[in-house]
Amino acid sequence: MQEDFNYDAFTIPSPQRTRWYTRLWSACRGCGCLCRKKQRFPLYLIGYDPVGRFQRAASVGDVALVERLINASEHHVNECDRRGRSPLHYASAHNHPNVVRLLSSNDCTDINMKNDEGCTPLIKAAQRDSIECISILLIHGADPNIVDDSGDAALHHAICRGNIPVVSKLLEYNVDIKAKTEHGLTPYKLALFQNQLEMVQFLIENGADAHSELTPYSGGAAAVESEQSTKKCANFHKGYTLIQKTEAIHLFLVVAICTIK
Incomplete structure (x- = not known):
């Protein structure tokens, strides 16, 4: 009896088998789909x-x-x-x-x-x-006005990154503050599209005409062009986001199937 008691005292109970979705959580966590977003390697x-x-x-x-x-x-x-x-x-x-x-x-x-x-x-x-x-x-x-193969100049890259000191330095060397991107967005509209509110205010203080860029004028031709370019850029970003979501769902299903097997 005493021997059985000592044996039970030193016996480690075997862990219970976890559910498939519990194991899937740790697998997906490493992929970044069920946890906070991982820092991406700089594309540049x-x-x-x-x-x-x-x-x-x-x-x-x-x-x-x-x-x-x-x-x-x-x-x-x-x-x-x-x-x-x-x-x-x-x-x-x-x-x-x-x-x-x-x-x-x-x-x-x-x-x-x-x-x-x-x-x-x-x-x-x-x-x-x-x-x-x-x-x-x-x-x-x-x-500073040379553009790359994507139609973006140094000013556009700085605006997307929200770097006001870089934009200020470029403006000192007469960079074109109305230069459009490949999708037809001016620096001011690009800052709005990227939700860079401080950059928007900075561009207004340094010569960007917000009223003329956002208000239809001169027969509506410029307004139509602006609206079309904005829609084109918005559709591009929506399509890219949809692709990312589809890839995430596909990865989730693959991991789930492999874990169940």
Whole structure:
């Protein structure tokens, strides 16, 4: 009797089998569909992994090595990889102002060079919120009105990110405050669409004419064009959101089936 008692005291009861939906909770939690949204990797840095020695030195901010490679005859300051990305692109994308200053001050540097996505170093700096790199590039003659293959200039990227200091710096260099995106949105309407209320107020204080952009005028032709472009952009975002929801539901069902099996 005593032996049975001691045996029961040292016996660990086996855990009960959990329900399938309980196990599914922990599985989906890792995918981010049943918990708070996970931080996504910055899209503007995807693929910006340098291959060549020159680009690698610029991406890590090694000023001494970049200067030595510039002076060497085997490398050129505008040397690009297979995707058209120069060392200045890498320095701007990875936020290294000292390397940007060194490369921009070189007379042979093409400061407005585009990569395979149509992005200039200034656009990459705007995507990174690097006000210091942007200031250096603008001082050395970077064109703030150049657009990428998506039809967005550095100003549009800064507005979407809600970066008022960057927008203020671009306005100092006569950026077009009425430049439209691919979907026909002006910076003011883009700020409204992105729900950037502080940016909206800032643009109004710096010359954006809210009344003329939102009120039909001159026979209604401009109003019709504005309404169509806004609807086009809204439909695009609705379609993208629908795709995301469909993918999430599909992933949920796949995990559920695998867990049941």
